[in-house]
Amino acid sequence: MSATRNLFDLDGRTALITGGSRGLGLQMAEALGDYGARLVISARKSEELEKAQAHLQARGIAVDWVAADGGRDESIAALADAAMDKLGHVDILVNNAGASWGAPAEDYPTEAWDKVFNLNMRGLFLLTQQIAKRSMIPRQRGRIINIASIAGLRGNPPGAMKTIAYNTSKGAVVNFTRTLAGEWGPYGITVNALAPGFFPTKMSQGLIASVGEDTLKAFAPLQRFGDEEDLKGATLLFASEAGKHITGQILAVDGGVSAV
Incomplete structure (x- = not known):
């Protein structure tokens, strides 16, 4: 294997992926595991x-799992304990x-706002901390990949689902990523974020149904949704030695939606 190919090799690395049981999380788990990382995936x-x-x-991927609710402080602490126990240390946190x-x-309910922020921002912060x-600070190395969204880069178009808390929380993830990159x-x-666009997932199905598949695809210069492979390359870049000089960056993987 050439030296350039070795830049993406994750043999001997460990990774913890939250929300890793399906959708985009499972896609990223495939990518990291296929390139050699030993995994712990978590979900509720x-x-x-x-x-x-x-x-x-x-x-052929070595993987354990831990059931955890990322919106509850005590569950996050238990997840961190379990990940350290199963992996010994964590090189990559997704x-x-x-x-x-x-x-x-x-009319947005306060309890809904709190539920979204407790998982999307508070829980993310506590687990990262x-x-x-x-693991990462004592070992003087680590890769943190936060999943933001193009919803954190812009507002919703007229007629779209009204998701004020989601958009705001993902905007917070964007600046959390930049601020933490500077501090750590x-x-x-390294601390980077991926900002996915429209991918057919359980979370996005309401938006797709509300706005319409053809309408949403028309927003993208590439005229398509993201598929089951489209986050893998960017994930590997941020997780591997290929990305060792990249930090504080927000990479939109959206078919060009955020560029126009």
Whole structure:
């Protein structure tokens, strides 16, 4: 294998992926595992995690799972404990778990706002803090990949679902990423974010149904949705030695939607 190909090699690396049982999280778990990383995936539902584990193991990937609710402080602490126990240390943290809730801003329920922020931002921060203090900072190396969204870069078009808390929380993830990159760079930790556009997932199905598949595709210069492979290359870039000099960046993987 050439030296350039070796830049993406993750043999001997470990990774924790939240929301890793399906959708974009499972796609990224495939990418990291296929390139050699040993994984722990987490999500709320054990049955979905068991199914994802079997799927990944069939690809030859070493993977354990931990059921955890990223919106609850005590569950986050237990997840950090379990990840450290199973992996020994965490080289790569992918903060993918997230939630949305649709309602007009003028009538948006406070409890819905709190639920979205507790998972999308508070939980993300607490887990990142735990993993950094217990693994990345002592070892003076680490890769943190936060999953933002193009919803955190712009507002919703007229007629779209009304997701004020989701958009705001993803905007917070964007600046969290930039700020943390500056603070933890001296520890050898890179912090970057992916901002996916329209991917057919369980979370996006309401938006796709509301606006229409053809209409949403028309927003993208590439005239398509993201597919089951489209986050893999960017994930590997941020996770591997190929991205060791990249930090504080937000990479939109959206078919060009955010560029026009």
